[in-house]
Amino acid sequence: MFLIKNLRRISPTTSSALIGFRNTGSPPLSSRFCTTLNQPQQVQSPAPNGLDRSRYEGLAPTREGEKPRVVVLGSGWAGCRLMKGIDTSIYDVVCVSPRNHMVFTPLLASTCVGTLEFRSVAEPISRIQPAISREPGSYFFLANCSRLDADSHEVHCETLTDGLNTLKPWKFKIAYDKLVVACGAEASTFGIQGVLENAIFLREVHHAQEIRRKLLLNLMLSDTPGISNEEKQRLLHCVVVGGGPTGVEFSGELSDFIMKDVRQRYAHVKDDVHVTLIEAKDILSSFDDRLRRYAIKQLNKSGVRFVRGIVKDVKPQKLILDDGTEVPYGLLVWSTGVGPSPFVSSLDLAKAPGGRIGIDQWMRVPSVQDVFAIGDCSGYLETTGKPTLPALAQVAEREGKYLANLLNEIGKANGGRANSAKEIALGVPFVYKHLGSMATIGRYKALVDLRESKDAKGISMTGFVSWFIWRSAYLTRVISWRNRFYVAINWFTTFVFGRDISRI
Numbered sequence: 001m002f003l004i005k006n007l008r009r010i011s012p013t014t015s016s017a018l019i020g021f022r023n024t025g026s027p028p029l030s031s032r033f034c035t036t037l038n039q040p041q042q043v044q045s046p047a048p049n050g051l052d053r054s055r056y057e058g059l060a061p062t063r064e065g066e067k068p069r070v071v072v073l074g075s076g077w078a079g080c081r082l083m084k085g086i087d088t089s090i091y092d093v094v095c096v097s098p099r100n101h102m103v104f105t106p107l108l109a110s111t112c113v114g115t116l117e118f119r120s121v122a123e124p125i126s127r128i129q130p131a132i133s134r135e136p137g138s139y140f141f142l143a144n145c146s147r148l149d150a151d152s153h154e155v156h157c158e159t160l161t162d163g164l165n166t167l168k169p170w171k172f173k174i175a176y177d178k179l180v181v182a183c184g185a186e187a188s189t190f191g192i193q194g195v196l197e198n199a200i201f202l203r204e205v206h207h208a209q210e211i212r213r214k215l216l217l218n219l220m221l222s223d224t225p226g227i228s229n230e231e232k233q234r235l236l237h238c239v240v241v242g243g244g245p246t247g248v249e250f251s252g253e254l255s256d257f258i259m260k261d262v263r264q265r266y267a268h269v270k271d272d273v274h275v276t277l278i279e280a281k282d283i284l285s286s287f288d289d290r291l292r293r294y295a296i297k298q299l300n301k302s303g304v305r306f307v308r309g310i311v312k313d314v315k316p317q318k319l320i321l322d323d324g325t326e327v328p329y330g331l332l333v334w335s336t337g338v339g340p341s342p343f344v345s346s347l348d349l350a351k352a353p354g355g356r357i358g359i360d361q362w363m364r365v366p367s368v369q370d371v372f373a374i375g376d377c378s379g380y381l382e383t384t385g386k387p388t389l390p391a392l393a394q395v396a397e398r399e400g401k402y403l404a405n406l407l408n409e410i411g412k413a414n415g416g417r418a419n420s421a422k423e424i425a426l427g428v429p430f431v432y433k434h435l436g437s438m439a440t441i442g443r444y445k446a447l448v449d450l451r452e453s454k455d456a457k458g459i460s461m462t463g464f465v466s467w468f469i470w471r472s473a474y475l476t477r478v479i480s481w482r483n484r485f486y487v488a489i490n491w492f493t494t495f496v497f498g499r500d501i502s503r504i
C-alpha cells in the first residue's frame with residue numbers, strides 16, 4: 001500500500017527517474033503503472049553512462065540537474081538517525097525497509113504486558129524525515145533489499161505484502177549515488193531445533209503483539225472448566241531464555257503484570273502463574289557484580305525463578321536442557337542476543353568479526369565505492385585495530401548521526417554523486433564513547449551504570465532513584481513529542497487504572 005501510494009504521488013519531475021517500473025508477477029497492475037509512470041517521459045534523454053532509462057526497472061541513476069540519491073536500507077536506530085540528519089537540500093533520500101516505522105526498542109518490553117501501547121514505541125519514518133513524503137525524488141519503499149551490485153551502484157529489492165493477496169511480490173532495482181546499509185541484526189538461535197517454530201522473539205512490535213495475545217490467551221484458557229491441573233500449570237508457565245538486559249527487563253515487566261494485574265483480574269489462577277529465566281552463563285553479564293546481585297535478589301522477590309542451563313531442543317510445549325531437564329511452557333520468549341541476518345551474510349563484502357559488514361572508521365565499506373554500513377549490521381574491520389562495538393541503540397544512533405554529517409560535508413564539497421568523492425578529505429573519524437547502561441527490573445526498581453565500562457570508576461546505582469532516572473532518560477529519548485506524550489499518558493493510566501488486559 002505504502003509503495004503504491006508513493007508511486008501515485010510521483011510528479012512528472014520525479015518520474016523521469018522512475019521509469020519502466022514493472023511488476024513482473026502481476027501483469028494487469030504492471031501495465032497500469034507503466035502507463036501512468038511512462039506517460040510524462042515520452043521524451044527521455046539517455047543517462048550519461050549510456051543507460052537506456054526507459055528500460056530501467058526501478059529508480060534509474062540520477063542525472064545532472066537532479067539531486068544525488070542516498071539509499072538507506074533499514075528503518076531502525078541507525079538508518080532513521082541518518083535520515084533525520086541528511087541535508088535534503090543536497091540529497092534525495094530513498095529508504096527501503098520491511099517496516100514503515102522505527103521501533104523505540106528500549107520500551108518494547110513494556111508493550112508486551114500493556115504498560116505501554118504499541119503505537120507509543122513506533123515512530124513513522126515520514127515523521128522522522130518529512131522529505132520522504134514531500135520531496136519529489138525521495139521515497140519510502142516497503143520492501144526487502146535482496147542483493148547489492150556495487151559495480152553498477154544498484155540494489156535489488158522485493159516488495160513485501162505480509163502474505164496478503166494484494167500484489168504478488170514485485171522485484172525492482174534502485175540506483176544509488178551513496179548507499180547506507182543499516183539493516184540491523186537478527187535474533188540468534190544457535191541452530192537449536194524448534195526455536196524458530198515455537199519461541200517468540202522480542203525485536204519488533206509484531207513480536208510484542210504476539211506475546212501479549214498469547215499471554216492473555218493462556219490466562220483465559222487456564223481458567224476454563226475441565227482443564228487438568230498439569231495443563232493449567234503449563235499454560236501459565238512463562239519461560240524467558242536469555243539473561244541479557246532484554247530478557248531481564250521483560251521478566252521484570254511480566255512479574256509486575258502478574259503481581260499487580262493478574263492478582264486482581266485473574267484471581268482464580270493467580271497462584272499458578274510463574275516466570276522462569278534460563279541463562280547459560282551469568283545474567284546481566286555487562287553489569288558489575290553488585291548490580292547483578294541486586295537484580296537477582298529483586299527478581300527473586302518478584303517470583304522470577306532462575307535456571308542456569310543450555311537449551312538443547314525446543315518442542316511445541318516443552319523445552320529440553322542439556323542435562324535432560326524438561327521444562328514445560330505456555331509462553332516461550334527467546335532473547336539470546338543477535339547475529340548477522342541472511343542478507344548481510346550473503347553480501348560479497350569483507351566481514352568484521354562476528355560476520356558483520358566490515359567498515360573503517362568513517363563507516364565506509366572500503367572494498368567498494370560509495371557504500372557505508374552502520375548499526376548492528378556493521379563492525380570495524382580487523383585491519384582498523386578497533387574492537388567491535390556492542391549491538392546497542394546508542395552505538396547505532398551515533399553512527400547514524402556521524403554518517404549524516406559526513407555525507408552532508410561530502411555533498412557540499414560536490415562529492416555527492418556516485419564515484420565522485422574519491423579525492424575528498426573525510427575529516428575526523430568516528431569515535432564511540434559509552435555513556436553507560438540502564439535496565440529496569442520491575443517493582444519501580446532499575447540499575448543505572450554511568451561508567452564507561454563495568455571496571456571503570458564512576459556512578460552506578462540501584463533502586464527507586466535508578467528507576468526514576470531510567471524512566472526520565474527514556475522519556476526524553478523517545479523520538480517525537482507525539483510519542484513522548486503517548487508514553488507519559490500510558491504510564492499514568494497504567495499507574496491509576498492498571499494495565500489493559502483486553503485481548504484485541
Ligand SMILES: Cc1cc2nc3c(=O)[nH]c(=O)nc-3n(C[C@H](O)[C@H](O)[C@H](O)COP(=O)(O)OP(=O)(O)OC[C@H]3O[C@@H](n4cnc5c(N)ncnc54)[C@H](O)[C@@H]3O)c2cc1C
Nearest residue numbers: 074075076077078105106145183184375376391392393394
Ligand atoms: C527489546 C529490545 C530492547 C533494547 N533495549 C536497548 C536499550 O535499552 N539500549 C540500547 O542501547 N539498545 C537496546 N537495544 C538494542 C538496539 O535496539 C539495537 O542495537 C538497535 O536497534 C540497532 O539499530 P540498527 O539500526 O542497527 O538495527 P535495527 O534497529 O534492528 O533496524 C534494522 C532495520 O533494517 C530493516 N531490515 C532488515 N533487513 C532488511 C533488508 N534486507 N532490507 C532492508 N531493510 C532491512 C529492519 O526492518 C529494520 O527496520 C534493544 C533491542 C531490543 C530488541
